[in-house]
Amino acid sequence: MWHYQSGGIPESTFARKHDTILYYQKCSHVFNQEGASFPRNICQVCGNTISKWNNLKKQVDENGRIYRTIKSAGKIYKYYDDEPVLLPDVWYDISHIQQKDPQRTGYATQKPEALLDRIIKTSSNEGDLVCDFFGGSGTTAAVAEKLGRRWITCDIGKPASLVMRKRFIDQEVNPFLYQSIGDYQKEAFHNNKKLRRVGDLSQVVLGLFGALPFSPEQVSDRNFGYVKGTRNLVMVDSPNRLTTAATVRRAVEAKASLLGGDWDKVIVLGWNFAFDISQAIEKYKNSNVEVLVIPPDLLDKLSKKGFKKLIADKTVRFSSLQYLVVNPVEVTVNGNGEDELDISLSNYVLLSPDNIPLDDKDKEKLQQVMEQDPLSLIEYWSIDPDYDGDTFRSTWQDYRENVDNDSDPLHCVYSTRLHMPHKAERKVCVKAVDVFGFESQVILDVKC
Structure with a gap:
């Protein structure tokens, strides 16, 4: 105790x-x-020397060890100072x-x-x-x-x-691996019997988004639907998995082939996202693909209000994904033969304030910050200049309140220069966490 x-x-x-x-x-x-x-001669409570102990007569045994004796109930007890x-x-x-x-x-x-x-x-x-x-x-x-x-x-x-x-x-601990694990949406869905009785969850999400499902004769995959009166294809990802670059690729391929193709746009609705999803968005930005976030509290709302009430209220909003934008890495070989890597953040796109549990006044302030100074939302960012594609090893990092890199406790620095052994090419991985705990990752291929 x-x-x-x-x-x-x-x-x-x-x-x-x-x-x-x-x-x-x-x-x-x-x-x-x-x-x-x-x-023995130190008080456990205050840490001071116990005067009563030191007042006892010292004695020395045949091995030169100091001990003291205490008589109690007619018996003599021997206690050594070094014991x-x-x-x-x-x-x-x-x-x-x-x-x-x-x-x-x-x-x-x-x-x-x-x-x-x-x-x-x-x-x-x-x-x-x-x-x-x-x-x-x-x-x-x-x-x-x-x-x-x-x-x-x-x-x-x-x-x-x-x-x-x-x-x-x-x-300054030794290098450590930070890993985000667990799928809370999946857990919430499978632990709630009422939600499982709602029916096919993808059909529910399509309806809340304002899209219509295809008939089984048209498309067997019930994760796909379309927005009536448009040529916009909608794909709902499962709460059982992360939405990844492979998901986005699958959506783009469906846009080109489903029911003959010729879709103007494909919209991907996801629950949880892989760290590198922003790179997939950038990669397919010319394919007219949009990735939106299913509200994190949707399962809770479905459980409490039900599908029909949510449709009538029109309170479910699907928002844009948060992601980090990093400028191209500038490389200079210095006189010592080292690579000098100049790495800087360009922008941070946060999901809509409607998706964050804030009151209206704070949401308005957040919206202003997003428009005027989006990088100020970065709480922490770090760099692995030799990313192996598997384990992230942070070589440099900064966070708000840290004044080692600058004198501003309210902002991170947004650029740094790293000195690294020369390589013909390398992968630079940048990770960032915003003030709400959302994480983003960018991987850059750099040729020196």
């Missing part, structure tokens, strides 16, 4: 000033006593994080590093793998890194992911 003192005095109950630490094991386990012990005491199962010596503590990240449930330091030292060895599946502010991983442990951490909340990445960058 971790006991601490903090502000706040309840009026109708006892003050809750402790957290319970659960300890469990499967098969063999590690328990390092040195990680859970303290010097640590195992901590009790209630810890009083670790304070909660104070308001002005430099390790404070602003994350509500953040724990002090000293607490995780003790837990990790006690229950693992150097080189072991430490996992925290409710990462929060990233304290477990940050401390594991300092103690020479490998680590995996995750959190369902996007704010937690942002806080953790900033923390790891400031700590």
Whole structure:
């Protein structure tokens, strides 16, 4: 149990000033006593020397070790100065994080590093793998890194992911892989029996978009429809998968071939998107393809209101996809034979404010920012100048509030120069996260 003192005095109950630490094991386990012990002559609570202990008479045994004796109930007990005491199962010596503590990240449930330091030292060895599946502010991983442990951490909340990445960058941890996993739309759909009774979800989405389905005799694939009175083809992607470059290619091919082709435009409606979707949009921009976002709260609205009510209300809005635009990389070979890569952001396109849970006043402000200074919405961006197409290894990064690259705490810098060993050609990958947690990725082929 971790006991601490903090502000706040309840009026109708006892003050809750402790957290319970659960300890469990499967098969063999590690328990390092040195990680859970303290010097006998040091107070666990205040850290000061215990005067009562030092007042006891010192004695020296045949090996030169200092010990002291205590008589209790007629028995004499011998205690050595250099023999640590195992901590009790209630810890009083670790304070909660104070308001002005430099390790404070602003994350509500953040724990002090000293607490995780003790837990990790006690229950693992150097080189072991430490996992925290409710990462929060990233304290477990940050401390594991300092103690020479490998680590995996995750959190369902996007704010937690942002806080953790900033923390790891400031700590200058070893290179780490950030991976977005899980499909929340798919989970919501399959866990809701009422939604599954709605019928074919693609047909529902087509109807809410204002499109008509093809008859089975016309097109067997029920993901396709069309906008009445136009030659606009509509394709609804499944909540079971990410909308990727392959999805966009399939839509473009359908535009050219479905029912004889001759469609003016194809519109792709997707739930969740691969990081590189913006590159597919750029690649097929001359094919008259448009990618729109199905509202993330649509499944919830369908569950609460039903299809007919949503059709009548006309409140479902499909919005443009957010994506990053990066200028072509400029390469110069300097006098040392190195490649100097000038990399800069050009634009950031955010999905409609209607798709973000803000009140009307804040949506209006956001719309102004999108029009006047869209790059100010970038919270964090990073670069892998030698991307292998699989694992992203960040070589350079910047984020808002970081003043190492400039003196402005409210904006990222939007350009940088990297010095790299010369290569005839390379792939440069740029990743960005906006203030709402949406992620974008751009891969650029660069010839030097």
